[in-house]
Amino acid sequence: MASDLLSRERQDAIRAELRQSGRVLAGDLARVFKVSEDTIRRDLRDMAAAGLCERVYGGALALPAEQPFSVRTGISRGRKQALAAAAVSCLRDGMTVFVDAGSTNLAIVQALPPGLSLTLATNMPAIAMAALEHARIEVITIGGRIDRHVGAAIGAQAERDLEMLRPDLCILGACGLDARAGLTGLVYDDVAFKKIAAARAAAVLVACTSDKLEAVHPFVIAGLGDRMTLTLEADAPDAVSTALEATGATILRAEPAAG
Amino acid sequence: MASDLLSRERQDAIRAELRQSGRVLAGDLARVFKVSEDTIRRDLRDMAAAGLCERVYGGALALPAEQPFSVRTGISRGRKQALAAAAVSCLRDGMTVFVDAGSTNLAIVQALPPGLSLTLATNMPAIAMAALEHARIEVITIGGRIDRHVGAAIGAQAERDLEMLRPDLCILGACGLDARAGLTGLVYDDVAFKKIAAARAAAVLVACTSDKLEAVHPFVIAGLGDRMTLTLEADAPDAVSTALEATGATILRAEPAAG
DNA sequence: ATTGTTTATGCACGATTGTACCGATTCATG
DNA sequence: CATGAATCGGTACAATCGTGCATAAACAAT
Numbered sequence: 001m002a003s004d005l006l007s008r009e010r011q012d013a014i015r016a017e018l019r020q021s022g023r024v025l026a027g028d029l030a031r032v033f034k035v036s037e038d039t040i041r042r043d044l045r046d047m048a049a050a051g052l053c054e055r056v057y058g059g060a061l062a063l064p065a066e067q068p069f070s071v072r073t074g075i076s077r078g079r080k081q082a083l084a085a086a087a088v089s090c091l092r093d094g095m096t097v098f099v100d101a102g103s104t105n106l107a108i109v110q111a112l113p114p115g116l117s118l119t120l121a122t123n124m125p126a127i128a129m130a131a132l133e134h135a136r137i138e139v140i141t142i143g144g145r146i147d148r149h150v151g152a153a154i155g156a157q158a159e160r161d162l163e164m165l166r167p168d169l170c171i172l173g174a175c176g177l178d179a180r181a182g183l184t185g186l187v188y189d190d191v192a193f194k195k196i197a198a199a200r201a202a203a204v205l206v207a208c209t210s211d212k213l214e215a216v217h218p219f220v221i222a223g224l225g226d227r228m229t230l231t232l233e234a235d236a237p238d239a240v241s242t243a244l245e246a247t248g249a250t251i252l253r254a255e256p257a258a259g
Numbered sequence: 260m261a262s263d264l265l266s267r268e269r270q271d272a273i274r275a276e277l278r279q280s281g282r283v284l285a286g287d288l289a290r291v292f293k294v295s296e297d298t299i300r301r302d303l304r305d306m307a308a309a310g311l312c313e314r315v316y317g318g319a320l321a322l323p324a325e326q327p328f329s330v331r332t333g334i335s336r337g338r339k340q341a342l343a344a345a346a347v348s349c350l351r352d353g354m355t356v357f358v359d360a361g362s363t364n365l366a367i368v369q370a371l372p373p374g375l376s377l378t379l380a381t382n383m384p385a386i387a388m389a390a391l392e393h394a395r396i397e398v399i400t401i402g403g404r405i406d407r408h409v410g411a412a413i414g415a416q417a418e419r420d421l422e423m424l425r426p427d428l429c430i431l432g433a434c435g436l437d438a439r440a441g442l443t444g445l446v447y448d449d450v451a452f453k454k455i456a457a458a459r460a461a462a463v464l465v466a467c468t469s470d471k472l473e474a475v476h477p478f479v480i481a482g483l484g485d486r487m488t489l490t491l492e493a494d495a496p497d498a499v500s501t502a503l504e505a506t507g508a509t510i511l512r513a514e515p516a517a518g
Numbered sequence: 519a520t521t522g523t524t525t526a527t528g529c530a531c532g533a534t535t536g537t538a539c540c541g542a543t544t545c546a547t548g
Numbered sequence: 549c550a551t552g553a554a555t556c557g558g559t560a561c562a563a564t565c566g567t568g569c570a571t572a573a574a575c576a577a578t
Binding site for chain 3: 036038057058
Binding site: 026027037038041045057058 | 553554555556
């Protein structure tokens with residue numbers, strides 16, 4: 001995926017990954033960066049010597065002080081992490097992606113592989129900040145009045161800002177996902193915004209935790225169809241999955257998660 | 260591509276490339292500029308010595324302004340806290356305030372009293388998030404491409420977003436503050452943005468840590484004058500303070516801080 | 519014009535660094 | 549304690565680096 005990195009860049013990327021998920025495995029890193037495990041081990045040794053991580057058998061851990069996120073997002077982080085990992089597989093180098101508000105989408109951005117180079121637009125400040133942790137992501141914010149419930153800019157100004165974009169992919173935050181009703185939401189302005197965002201993108205991805213399946217809310221964001229990819233958790237019922245797939249949408253199943 | 264450049268021009272071009280992609284390779288640069296790698300190495304060494312980049316094996320990286328806030332925020336928090344407390348005294352209920360990027364401004368927003376109700380616009384995601392912590396603040400974001408060094412949206416789109424605002428107060432981030440040269444900055448696009456922001460506001464507030472006093476940078480944001488309030492730290496030299504006051508600006512001294 | 523000085527550049531050479539591979543050792547786990 | 553995986557130290561090789569030196573151009577002073 002990402003290669004040709006200066007050794008220092010690689011170490012920075014490892015650091016970013018450590019900040020995010022709190023741990024790294026030597027083998028994984030070697031594969032991601034396309035270098036030998038020896039090189040990764042030497043990196044980790046150097047970083048540990050510099051006090052940037054704690055070396056353990058098999059990889060390295062973030063220093064206890066440096067994990068604000070894992071604490072803040074709490075237990076469900078494991079599930080969202082797995083969901084995010086699956087969603088990430090839809091991304092390619094050079095893509096322009098719009099990322100809608102939502103804690104799942106935040107997890108996705110945090111889970112992006114370090115080397116991936118994207119142009120990422122978002123209306124949610126928290127997502128913008130997470131994206132800035134990645135050295136090779138160009139970040140664009142959609143401005144406007146921030147809705148406290150959503151934690152992101154929605155409304156007239158935001159919709160106008162959106163008009164500058166024609167993203168390759170729109171990663172939508174999910175509120176309710178149902179085979180018949182499609183994608184639905186609770187907050188009118190938020191739904192209106194999502195609708196526009198989805199319409200402008202060449203493809204739409206929805207990463208959906210299981211609690212949102214078969215939920216129907218008052219406002220319709222979009223129907224399902226072949227332009228849409230749905231990422232479901234490992235424990236999503238097969239019945240729901242096949243029903244969704246029957247609409248023409250592509251279904252992506254997350255691996256079972258530990259946490 | 261480009262040859263026959265004066266060494267200074269070449270270094271400026273390297274700087275531009277660094278700003279854009281965050282990294283340069285010695286070999287690539289040598290090929291692009293049609294000079295030997297030795298020359299490039301000398302350039303990079305000089306630039307590193309001047310604090311313009313970080314030299315690494317194989318090339319150079321942009322300065323770790325890449326991760327500004329995990330590092331920069333922590334450093335002098337106590338001092339900034341005191342500065343923020345003083346700056347807060349300029350705010351009144353119901354005001355519309357534009358808050359520019361900068362770690363000091365972030366501290367100010369974090370230090371806002373809980374009951375204060377404001378409309379707060381900002382181009383910096385981190386500040387937007389901090390403002391959302393306050394229940395009675397209406398937050399508006401200025402969108403656009405995020406500059407990694409600044410950590411905020413600057414550029415054409417951001418300037419256009421700004422045109423919707425006529426804030427009562429503009430809280431500017433300081434780079435250099437000098438009685439003769441006025442308020443100056445390092446990054447051209449950032450300065451251009453600040454300039455517009457300052458021009459649109461009825462009043463301007465600059466909270467300035469002592470290390471930025473008497474510093475003059477290449478680009479001018481604004482001259483001083485009676486429209487401007489400057490918040491200085493407790494340890495700012497009296498001479499500097501009176502010189503600044505002589506320009507017509509209002510001076511606000513922070514209380515001595517612990518940290 | 520001449521001379522000397524500074525500056526930018528290129529080249530050569532030894533030193534340093536980053537990386538992969540190999541064997542010996544240590545570790546986690548059943 | 550047996551076994552495979554992970555780690556460490558050493559080695560080898562290539563890329564990169566720093567330095568000293570030579571050349572050439574620009575410039576100042578004579």
